[in-house]
Amino acid sequence: MNHLPTFDDVIAASKRLEGHARRTPVMTSRTLDDAMDAQVFFKCENFQRMGAFKFRGAFNALSQFSPEQKRAGVVAFSSGNHAQAIALSARILGIPATIVMPRDAPKTKVDATRGYGGHVVMYDRYTEDREQIGRDLAEQHGLTLIPPYDHPHVLAGQGTTAMELFEDVGELDALFVCLGGGGLLSGCALATRALSPACRIYGVEPEAGNDGQQSFRSGQIVHIDTPNTIADGAQTQHLGQLTFPIIQRDVDDILTASDTELVECMSFLAERMKLVVEPTGCLGFAAARQMKDELRGKRIGVIISGGNVDMARFASLLIS
Ligand SMILES: *Cc1c(COP(=O)(O)O)cnc(C)c1O
Numbered sequence: 023m024n025h026l027p028t029f030d031d032v033i034a035a036s037k038r039l040e041g042h043a044r045r046t047p048v049m050t051s052r053t054l055d056d057a058m059d060a061q062v063f064f065k066c067e068n069f070q071r072m073g074a075f076k077f078r079g080a081f082n083a084l085s086q087f088s089p090e091q092k093r094a095g096v097v098a099f100s101s102g103n104h105a106q107a108i109a110l111s112a113r114i115l116g117i118p119a120t121i122v123m124p125r126d127a128p129k130t131k132v133d134a135t136r137g138y139g140g141h142v143v144m145y146d147r148y149t150e151d152r153e154q155i156g157r158d159l160a161e162q163h164g165l166t167l168i169p170p171y172d173h174p175h176v177l178a179g180q181g182t183t184a185m186e187l188f189e190d191v192g193e194l195d196a197l198f199v200c201l202g203g204g205g206l207l208s209g210c211a212l213a214t215r216a217l218s219p220a221c222r223i224y225g226v227e228p229e230a231g232n233d234g235q236q237s238f239r240s241g242q243i244v245h246i247d248t249p250n251t252i253a254d255g256a257q258t259q260h261l262g263q264l265t266f267p268i269i270q271r272d273v274d275d276i277l278t279a280s281d282t283e284l285v286e287c288m289s290f291l292a293e294r295m296k297l298v299v300e301p302t303g304c305l306g307f308a309a310a311r312q313m314k315d316e317l318r319g320k321r322i323g324v325i326i327s328g329g330n331v332d333m334a335r336f337a338s339l340l341i342s
Contacts (some may be wrong), residue, residue: 025267027174029216032209034179034200035082039182040230042114044077046070047185048190048271051295053115059318062310068299068329070101072106072138074255075183075327076170079205080107082179083168092117094164099152102125102255103328104170109140117211120165124154130332171205172262181209187323188217194297195320198306201225201234201276202256204265211272222274226305228253228281235248235276236267237261252281252339255302255328275318285310285339292340300331301339 046069066174069073084096095118098108098340105121112119116183121140124147133171135142135238145155145315160167183206184197199207214223224296227234237260245260261269271274279304287304310317331339 025162026030027178027212029212030173030182031178031313032185032199032213032216033079035175035178036182036185037080037177038085039055039078042081042229043182044070045156048187049295049297051296052087058311058314058322061321062307063187063191063321064295064297064307065183065243065323065325066297067183067325067327068303070328072103072109073112073328074103074189075180075206075325076103076107076183077110077174078170078182079176079179079209080104081111081114081170083175084108084111084117086175087115087117087166090208091166094166095119097122097159097165098170099123099156100170101131103330106330108139108168109135109138113142120159122152122159126145142170146190155321158272161249163225171203171219172264174264177205177209177265177268178212179209181211181213181257183216183325184213184323187325188213191321191323192319193218194221194323196224196317197308197325198224198226198310199322199325200256200305201227202302203258204234204261204269206325206327207273208265208268209270214339223272224306224309225269225273225276226309227276227278228256228284228305229278230281231257231261232276233280234269235278237266238273238276241270251301252284253302253305255300256305277312279305279312281328283311283320285342288336289340291303292304298329298331298336299326300328303327303329305333
């Protein structure tokens with residue numbers, strides 16, 4: 023393994039993000055603290071630019087492009103938050119962005135990506151391989167491919183989320199982080215080991231796709247089929263070559279949450295805290311609620327990773 027990112031890379035990322043990323047608020051609920059008999063601090067990345075923490079990693083990566091890379095442009099494949107994060111960061115930095123998206127991606131996501139100035143290339147998710155399309159575009163046009171999680175600059179950028187949380191509230195006893203491919207979790211783990219060394223860190227993934235838990239417990243990266251879950255930001259099939267060793271070294275355990283629990287959390291956050299959170303963004307909170315007995319009297323951090331859910335879907339999930 024050539025060198026893994028460290029907390030110094032997270033600090034460098036936070037300097038690059040200054041004046042570009044929003045320093046998102048930390049929110050609390052007295053009702054919840056009473057119910058949990060603990061202190062819960064939510065780091066609200068649903069208020070980040072483009073609606074999720076992914077802006078941090080994307081901006082940190084693009085702002086380190088060489089002049090030639092900037093001129094040629096960036097390519098990313100994603101139907102979700104990474105696409106919008108790359109498109110917005112590229113626009114801010116004056117870099118052309120090409121985003122490879124499935125033809126059946128939600129119109130709102132395609133429109134949002136185009137709205138940020140991204141050039142969208144469609145593919146058929148049943149007959150074409152998006153990674154191949156991305157690589158071909160990169161090769162033919164000299165574009166730089168930025169993956170959604172397995173990249174040192176991406177995960178260092180994501181780590182600024184936990185760094186800000188510890189700067190704002192001090193040391194914690196436990197931190198719960200949503201887990202897909204592990205960019206957010208590995209970056210936050212680097213910040214946690216530096217700023218609150220005794221804090222227990224948990225990654226939380228959908229019950230239907232617990233490849234991260236299987237990998238963590240078996241000691242090697244486990245691949246699964248795309249899981250069927252409402253947590254569409256965490257439908258990844260495997261952890262990354264960079265994210266996995268950091269998670270193995272610095273994370274305490276990987277937990278899971280069911281779709282039913284995610285909906286209960288969305289409902290609580292909307293009703294009690296007036297927060298619109300997408301299903302994936304509730305993973306950390308769902309696991310913290312499961313551990314109520316062990317967490318009594320503790321100071322707990324929960325990362326709310328994003329709030330991009332269209333209102334019709336939000337409403338239908340809550341009434342289902
Ligand atoms: C991408 C994403 C995740 C998962 O992040 P990874 O870095 O892939 O683990 C969680 N929540 C939201 C809202 C996301 O967009």
